[in-house]
Every structure is written in C-alpha cells, then in structure tokens.
Amino acid sequence: MNEMRESSEKDRHQDSTESIRGDTVGEADSWRSRRQILATTAAGTGTALAGCSGAGGGSGPGSLTVSVFGGAFKDILDETLFAPFEEETEITVQSEAQGGAADVIPNLEGAVRNGNAPVDLLIMTVPGVLRGINSDLWHRWASDEFENTQFIEDDLMTHDDGDLIGVGSMGWFINLVHNTEEFGGSLTSWNSLWDSQYEEQLAMMSPAVTGFLPDITAEVRLNGQDLLDTEDGIREVFEELSGIVPQSALWYTNEANFQSRLASGEIPAGMLYHDITRVLRVSQDAPVQSTFPDEGSVLGSGRWVSPRTTENTEAAKQLIEYASRPETQDRITRELFTFPAIEEQHSSLNDEEYARAAGPGIEEAIIPSFELYVEQEQLVNQLWNELIVQGQ
Amino acid sequence: MSTEEPTLGESIIENDIWPRTKYLIVSYPAAVLALFFVLPLLLLVVVSTFENIEGGFFQPAFTFENYVRFFGSDLFQGRMIYTLQVAGLTTASCLVIGYPLAYYIASLDSELWRRVYLSIIISSLFLTFIIRAFAWQVLLSSDSIVPTVASSLGILQEPVALVPSYMALIVGMVYVFLPFMVLTLYTSIREVDDSLQEASRSLGAMPLTTFRNVTLPLTKGGIVSGSMLVFVLSLGVYVLPRILGNPPQWTLAVLIGNQVGVEGNIPYGATISIVLLLVVGAILAVGWYLLGGERRVSI
Incomplete structure (x- = not known):
C-alpha cells in the first residue's frame, strides 16, 4: 500500500543572557561573568535537551501536527485537505513529511513510551496500525465517536476490543511504471519482474512490508496467497521471489529515490504508486506511465490514527471528521489520484475520474496479507534481507 | 617544640x-x-539479552537467543566478513594513496606550502559524510563527468551510471577516510630524524633503500595508527553504503540500523553491535600489540 509515507512546539527559551561588560571588568566581575556564562550555557543546554527529547510534544490548542507521506503527496494534501480545513475551523495544521510505516513505527514507539507525542495525527498503513495496536501506541476512540465515518467503507475502519483505532483515509495502488521515452514497450504483467530481458533495469520497493512482493509472488507465480499462511509456504514464496533479484537496478525504501530516476530515464521502469506516477505526469509533465497489471494492482490503504500521548484529540477528531466527508474525499481523489475511502454511493466521481484513480477497480486488485508482516515479522524480515543482500 | x-x-x-x-x-x-x-555499553549489553515481541515492542528478559541467532545466520556472519573486507580494502587503499602524499607534504621545505596542502586535506572534513556521499552519487551518475570521461577514454563503451556499486562505495569511503590516514602519517613522517636518513645516504644507500630500511621502519607507528583509525572508522560506516551501494553492498552497520530503525528489533540490533564491538576490540588489541612491538624495537 502506498506504504505510509512519512509541535513539537519548539520551546522558546528566553534569552536570559545578561550583557557582560567587556574591557573594563575587574577580576571579581570577570569571575562573575564567567559564572554567568556558565549559568547561561547550562540553562541553554537544558532547554536544548528538553527540545531534543520532545518534551511536551504535539501541538498546543488551536493547532495540529499531522504527519503524512512526503513529496507530492504532502503538497497535494496541504492544498486539498489542510488548507480548507484551516479556513473552516481556524485550527492551524502543521503538516510533516513521514516515511513508510517501517520508518515511522520504531521511532514513534520510543517517543510514546517516553510520554511524548511528536505528532497529533498521522496516516498509517495497515501493518503499521496493527503493530501499533500490539505496542499500545494509538489513541482509542469510542466506536460512535465520529459522525462522518458513516460514509467510510467498513473494511477501512480498524477496531480493537470494541474501540475504534483507525479511520480510513484513502486507498492507493502499487503499479508497474515505465519511462515512455527510455523504455521500449510497457510492462503489463507482474511476471515482467522475473523476465531476464529486463536485467538490472527495474526499481523495486523495499522492505517486504512496503512493496508486498511476497503477496504478488504467491498470487502471480504460485498457488495463491494462502501459501503465506505457513512457514514452509513463506519460504517457498521467497525462493520463487529470488528470481526477481537479477532484474533489480534499485531497491528503494523512499519513493523519492526512484521518482527522479524514473523521470530522467536513468532507471526506466519498476514498481511505484499509481498516484505518485500520475502526479509526476500531470503536474510535472514527466514522460512516465503507470500501468495496472493484468493480474491486478496491489491495493493498500491508510488509516488516520493518533498517538495515545497526544493531548490534542479534539482537533484531531475535527480533522478526521472533515477528511471523511464525501466532498473532501472526492477532492483528494481528483487531485492526488488515490482511491476514496468512502462507499461508492456517497461519491460524486464520474466514471472517468474513477478510472483515472482506480483503473479496473478494487475488485481486480491484490489485497496483501497484512497480518503476515506483523505476525511473522522476524521471519519475513530475515528472508527479505537474505533476498536483497545475498540474492538468495 | x-x-x-x-x-x-x-x-x-x-x-x-x-x-x-x-x-x-x-x-x-x-x-x-x-x-x-x-553505562551506555552496559545498557547495550543488557538490551541485547531482551526479547523482541513479534509485531510489537521488546520486553525485558534474559536470553541469549539473539546471539544464537547471529551465530546461526549466514546472512549476518557473511555481512561481518564482508564489512571486514570493505574496511580492509579501504584501509589498504588509503595507505597506498596516503603514504606518498603524506611523505611528499612532510618533505616540503616550505612551511607555508605544507600548511596549504594540509589545509586543503583538512577542508574536505568540513563537509558531512552525507553531503560528500551525495556528491559522489552525482559525479558517478550516467550523465556526469566521471562516466563521460571514462567513455571518451575508451574505458567504458558508453557513459553508464557507476552508482550504486561496490566500486562507488570503495571510492566514496577512500575519499572520506583518506584525510585521517594522511594526517596520521604526516605527523609520524615529520618526527623522523633527518640525520638518520642523511647518514643512510652518506653511507651509499640509494633513496629507495633508505626509504625501505630507515624511513619506513621509523614510521611504522604512524602506519599502524593510521590503519587502525581508518579500519575502525570504516567498520562503522553507515551512510556511504546506503547512498553509494545497493543492498549487496550494505555493511553490518546498515543492517544494525535497519534492525533498529526499520524492523524495530532493538535487542537484535544491540546484539549485532556488541559482536561488532568485540571484533573492533580484538583489532585494537592487535594494533596495540604491534605498536608495543614498535616501541620495543625503538628502545
């Protein structure tokens, strides 16, 4: 899934430095001055350390720190979601770029355990949400907390023990992409990843929990995703997956590393988010093409979640309500080409707009086995590292 | 009284x-x-015995499971050997390139020129590893100067990207660590008593013989110190393999970073760190032994 891309209000410390007389200071004054300097330095250091620790965290009343995937994703959400929300509610939104769940969760775990809230609200992928539940990271909402979640697809709501944890934000597709000027033809099947004619030409997502290549392999090359239910099946999948290694020119964890190389043709093809590729083409006029593979794109989705340590739940709630409105969802889809989280009957998207964002639709998509990447995390990570490092 | x-x-x-x-x-x-x-080291040791919760955070425990995993894993042992190889090649390259350079600078009569050369070398340290790594990434990309020149000289058939690759990693590491080697060697070479070299020459020794039998043995301390410094720094390098290499070029430090920052398995990251620390300690012990031998020879 569009794997999760990635106030603390900076403590403003008053400059308590008193002016120190220069040339004419006597010995006693000089000594006092040194003590003043030491005292000031100590105070400054203390303030700096407090800032580093994220003490306080989150935002103050009337403002909200929101973490979303970076690059064009964040830029478009700034325009289509946060700016109109600010206008309507007068709550200031400070949006921050984040990496994928794999990057965010370990850092967030440490912060929350220390009582800090680096952000008030973030978009998180399903494996990230599940892992956060296991680590008791998230704020728990009452199941009837929100009005506008009535519009959201039930499958995109995450509950735990009767509490609401995450509200669907949007969906996204991982597609095959290519540079139309530098790459002859186009990739139409996931089987291309195993095709030796593309040796050292393709960019692929890493880690496994970001690109879901085990799911693609099980579905396209073997007997289906049920294989991933057992350890033997997982090992069989990874054995088959090793066939893509020779075609890899780049394993990227941050799509920004691939975007520019795709646009320039340095790496002419690979796998990438459909929305990002469309944005590259539409807004930057880059010669890139996103193709929904014959076997189905990989469908991911995000959830709005809040760290349990945030004190800004009321403002976070208002933003979730706003983001869940059908008109907001449709506006985001038209600009960002992600898939709306609302049920189809509430959407005003026409067929063309829908097709631009979702191609043949979610029915044709491969839904990753999200639990695999949480429950078998160590095994999957070990096999993944062996795959990309050793080529096994 | x-x-x-x-x-x-x-x-x-x-x-x-x-x-x-x-x-x-x-x-x-x-x-x-x-x-x-x-205290931090002890904490690291303690955390390395903790248990990682699958799909969650870690919990206090006392288990050597992480160490068993490390020594039972071809991946991590292989990366340890690979990391030692990369550090060794970087050290050898820095020594081969750095010794003549340091010797030349140390031999200059003009103090002004010595300072100019040293300032140029030191100035490269003003930039962070990250900036220098990205600079090499640009220089080695397909449409940049290095592949273009290599192509025009017939070394490459056509300008192709030389990054990410093993060669790019080694080039980047040598570039980053060369100043440490040169500065250490320079100090050692400057300390050599000129009269000893002069005596060698006056007794009829050729310059190469003088270098081999007088200068080189007297700068052994600098060679060992510089090599140890570069080797140990190279073992912990994290940024350069990430930027200039693909996963097959990742060193153990990258895998440690991934364990902590990507997989959230802090206890296992601590375990690999402890093992790497022990290896570094062993290398330092060997270095100290060699330096001790040098002192005994001098005495």
Missing part, C-alpha cells in the same frame, strides 16, 4: 585536604567515563 607556623602546603597535608582533593580530581574523569561510556 617548634614555634614555626606551618606552611600552606603543610597545613593542607595536616588537615588531610590533599588526599580528599586527589580523589575528587580522579573522580571526575572516572564519573565521565562511567556515565558516557561504561
């Missing part, structure tokens, strides 16, 4: 202030060492 007043020093000793002051003076570095070096 003497009526003389005790001196200040005698008064301090009589009042037993000095012994206490002595402990106070010693306690400061001891406290700093304990607080900033021993």
Whole structure:
C-alpha cells in the first residue's frame, strides 16, 4: 500500500543572557561573568535537551501536527485537505513529511513510551496500525465517536476490543511504471519482474512490508496467497521471489529515490504508486506511465490514527471528521489520484475520474496479507534481507 | 617544640585536604567515563539479552537467543566478513594513496606550502559524510563527468551510471577516510630524524633503500595508527553504503540500523553491535600489540 509515507512546539527559551561588560571588568566581575556564562550555557543546554527529547510534544490548542507521506503527496494534501480545513475551523495544521510505516513505527514507539507525542495525527498503513495496536501506541476512540465515518467503507475502519483505532483515509495502488521515452514497450504483467530481458533495469520497493512482493509472488507465480499462511509456504514464496533479484537496478525504501530516476530515464521502469506516477505526469509533465497489471494492482490503504500521548484529540477528531466527508474525499481523489475511502454511493466521481484513480477497480486488485508482516515479522524480515543482500 | 607556623602546603597535608582533593580530581574523569561510556555499553549489553515481541515492542528478559541467532545466520556472519573486507580494502587503499602524499607534504621545505596542502586535506572534513556521499552519487551518475570521461577514454563503451556499486562505495569511503590516514602519517613522517636518513645516504644507500630500511621502519607507528583509525572508522560506516551501494553492498552497520530503525528489533540490533564491538576490540588489541612491538624495537 502506498506504504505510509512519512509541535513539537519548539520551546522558546528566553534569552536570559545578561550583557557582560567587556574591557573594563575587574577580576571579581570577570569571575562573575564567567559564572554567568556558565549559568547561561547550562540553562541553554537544558532547554536544548528538553527540545531534543520532545518534551511536551504535539501541538498546543488551536493547532495540529499531522504527519503524512512526503513529496507530492504532502503538497497535494496541504492544498486539498489542510488548507480548507484551516479556513473552516481556524485550527492551524502543521503538516510533516513521514516515511513508510517501517520508518515511522520504531521511532514513534520510543517517543510514546517516553510520554511524548511528536505528532497529533498521522496516516498509517495497515501493518503499521496493527503493530501499533500490539505496542499500545494509538489513541482509542469510542466506536460512535465520529459522525462522518458513516460514509467510510467498513473494511477501512480498524477496531480493537470494541474501540475504534483507525479511520480510513484513502486507498492507493502499487503499479508497474515505465519511462515512455527510455523504455521500449510497457510492462503489463507482474511476471515482467522475473523476465531476464529486463536485467538490472527495474526499481523495486523495499522492505517486504512496503512493496508486498511476497503477496504478488504467491498470487502471480504460485498457488495463491494462502501459501503465506505457513512457514514452509513463506519460504517457498521467497525462493520463487529470488528470481526477481537479477532484474533489480534499485531497491528503494523512499519513493523519492526512484521518482527522479524514473523521470530522467536513468532507471526506466519498476514498481511505484499509481498516484505518485500520475502526479509526476500531470503536474510535472514527466514522460512516465503507470500501468495496472493484468493480474491486478496491489491495493493498500491508510488509516488516520493518533498517538495515545497526544493531548490534542479534539482537533484531531475535527480533522478526521472533515477528511471523511464525501466532498473532501472526492477532492483528494481528483487531485492526488488515490482511491476514496468512502462507499461508492456517497461519491460524486464520474466514471472517468474513477478510472483515472482506480483503473479496473478494487475488485481486480491484490489485497496483501497484512497480518503476515506483523505476525511473522522476524521471519519475513530475515528472508527479505537474505533476498536483497545475498540474492538468495 | 617548634614555634614555626606551618606552611600552606603543610597545613593542607595536616588537615588531610590533599588526599580528599586527589580523589575528587580522579573522580571526575572516572564519573565521565562511567556515565558516557561504561553505562551506555552496559545498557547495550543488557538490551541485547531482551526479547523482541513479534509485531510489537521488546520486553525485558534474559536470553541469549539473539546471539544464537547471529551465530546461526549466514546472512549476518557473511555481512561481518564482508564489512571486514570493505574496511580492509579501504584501509589498504588509503595507505597506498596516503603514504606518498603524506611523505611528499612532510618533505616540503616550505612551511607555508605544507600548511596549504594540509589545509586543503583538512577542508574536505568540513563537509558531512552525507553531503560528500551525495556528491559522489552525482559525479558517478550516467550523465556526469566521471562516466563521460571514462567513455571518451575508451574505458567504458558508453557513459553508464557507476552508482550504486561496490566500486562507488570503495571510492566514496577512500575519499572520506583518506584525510585521517594522511594526517596520521604526516605527523609520524615529520618526527623522523633527518640525520638518520642523511647518514643512510652518506653511507651509499640509494633513496629507495633508505626509504625501505630507515624511513619506513621509523614510521611504522604512524602506519599502524593510521590503519587502525581508518579500519575502525570504516567498520562503522553507515551512510556511504546506503547512498553509494545497493543492498549487496550494505555493511553490518546498515543492517544494525535497519534492525533498529526499520524492523524495530532493538535487542537484535544491540546484539549485532556488541559482536561488532568485540571484533573492533580484538583489532585494537592487535594494533596495540604491534605498536608495543614498535616501541620495543625503538628502545
């Protein structure tokens, strides 16, 4: 899934430095001055350390720190979601770029355990949400907390023990992409990843929990995703997956590393988010093409979640309500080409707009086995590292 | 009975202030060492025995499972050997490139020119590893100067990207660590007594013989120190393999970073760090032994 891309209000410390007389200071004054300097330095250091620790965290009343995937994703959400929300509610939104769940969760775990809230609200992928539940990271909402979640697809709501944890934000597709000027033809099947004619030409997502290549392999090359239910099946999948290694020119964890190389043709093809590729083409006029593979794109989705340590739940709630409105969802889809989280009957998207964002639709998509990447995390990570490092 | 007043020093000793002051003076570095070096290391050891919760955070425990996993894993042992190889090649390259350069600078008669050369070398350290790594990434990309020149000279058939690759990693690492080697060697070479080299020459030795039998042995300390410094720094390199290499070029430090920052398996990251630390310690011990041998020879 569009794997999760990635106030603390900076403590403003008053400059308590008193002016120190220069040339004419006597010995006693000089000594006092040194003590003043030491005292000031100590105070400054203390303030700096407090800032580093994220003490306080989150935002103050009337403002909200929101973490979303970076690059064009964040830029478009700034325009289509946060700016109109600010206008309507007068709550200031400070949006921050984040990496994928794999990057965010370990850092967030440490912060929350220390009582800090680096952000008030973030978009998180399903494996990230599940892992956060296991680590008791998230704020728990009452199941009837929100009005506008009535519009959201039930499958995109995450509950735990009767509490609401995450509200669907949007969906996204991982597609095959290519540079139309530098790459002859186009990739139409996931089987291309195993095709030796593309040796050292393709960019692929890493880690496994970001690109879901085990799911693609099980579905396209073997007997289906049920294989991933057992350890033997997982090992069989990874054995088959090793066939893509020779075609890899780049394993990227941050799509920004691939975007520019795709646009320039340095790496002419690979796998990438459909929305990002469309944005590259539409807004930057880059010669890139996103193709929904014959076997189905990989469908991911995000959830709005809040760290349990945030004190800004009321403002976070208002933003979730706003983001869940059908008109907001449709506006985001038209600009960002992600898939709306609302049920189809509430959407005003026409067929063309829908097709631009979702191609043949979610029915044709491969839904990753999200639990695999949480429950078998160590095994999957070990096999993944062996795959990309050793080529096994 | 003497009526003389005790001196200040005698008064301090009589009042037993000095012994206490002595402990106070010693306690400061001891406290700093304990607080900033021993305690974090102990914490690392302790965390390495904790248990990682699958799909969650870690919990306190006392298990050697992480160590068993490390020594049972071809991946991590293989990366350890690979990391040692990369560090060794980087060290050897820095020595081969750095020794003639340091020798040349140290041999200059003009102090001004020596300072100019050293300033140029040191100035490369003003930029962070990250900036220098990205600079090499640009220089080695397909449409940049290095592949273009290599192509025009016939070394490459056409300008192709040389990054990410093993070669790019080694080039980047040598570039980053060369100043450390040169500066260490320079100090050592400058300390060589000119009269010894002059005596060698006056006894009929050719320049190469003088270098082999006089200069080189006398700068052995610098060679060992510089090599140890570069080798140990290379073992911990994290940014360069990430930027200039693909996963097959990742060193153990990258895998440690991934364990902590990507997989959230802090106990296993701590375990790999401890093992790497032990290896570094063993290398330092060998280095100290070699340096001790050098001193015995000198004496």
